[in-house]
Amino acid sequence: MYLLIGVWGGPNRIYAAIKFFLYTLVGSVLMLVGIIVLYFYGGQTFDILELVKKTYPYEMQFWLFWAFFAAFAVKVPMFPVHTWLPDAHTEAPTAGSVVLAAVLIKMGAYGFLRFSLPLFPDAANSMIVPMLTLSVIAIIYGAVVCLAQTDLKRLIAYSSVSHMGFVTLGIFALNIQGLEGGILQMLNHGIVTGGLFLSVGVVYDRTHSREIKDYGGLASVLPLYAAFFMVFTLASIGLPGMNGFIGEFLIILGGFTASKWAGVLSALGIIIGAGYMLWLYQRVFFMETNQKLIGLQEMDTRRLSHYCP
């Protein structure tokens, strides 16, 4: 990913690639220290199944949890270590943004599920409140910042921060609804946000602009493209009958079971989410048609095939 951004990225690619590298490095170094401690304390083995069978004292679990958390929180990314993501998404080429959104940031959530929770269950149980708080902040903050964005990719990147807040909220609710919703939402986010980045790439290839103000009236110029974008937008919002609804509903249910405030505030995030996505759709596809967009060719079979996973 570092090379994808650094070599094939936009004008600010070096800044974005180095920022991405440094954030990941700092988190990974702390995790490496945690792995080494675990190796010596867990019977000199790296076998995860063997390490999970052992029980560690609470104080050790606490410090190791935070060491692993440093790496996974950067990867998710959780608030306040999310700032590399909008830069990386904005500068990455379309394919890089899709891989980043659909696969790479899920590694952090997978790490929580695969390592942090089973290895350090006592620490995870005692960290519910700070984890839910950080998740809710990510949901609300990511959604509010989206309202102020003028760049299409940057807006979708911040919506990823908000959506990944839902994933971590579900995971750290530590109940079955939250965990199943969190895992399902990882899949949902990969499909929907990957689709949104692909869609932005379709028009960026032709107009070479990601500024929302450079669009307008695209629905009359590219109706098929507008229909695809509408499906991704509605799925991102969480419309019933679409994948986003199931994931977010389970997460809110799980969050509400763990903490009433977390449930209520995360639901507020969905409302703001509907606001910024529909507003984006209105500004890009409706309103007055930008004269520069007239004559753009509708999606051909090759471009449509990009939507096949």
Add this chain to the structure above:
Amino acid sequence: MIILIFWIGVYPDTFLSFMHPSVEHLLQRLHPGGQEMTAVAKIMEIIK
């Protein structure tokens, strides 16, 4: 992608049933001795 969006939205159990054994195993580690119902069963109980 569009098919997947609607498929997960209409038949989520296709995917939830896959992950359920792993999630239950993880929950047993997190809350030893705790009996957990499936997410769908729990929702149905709340509705009732």
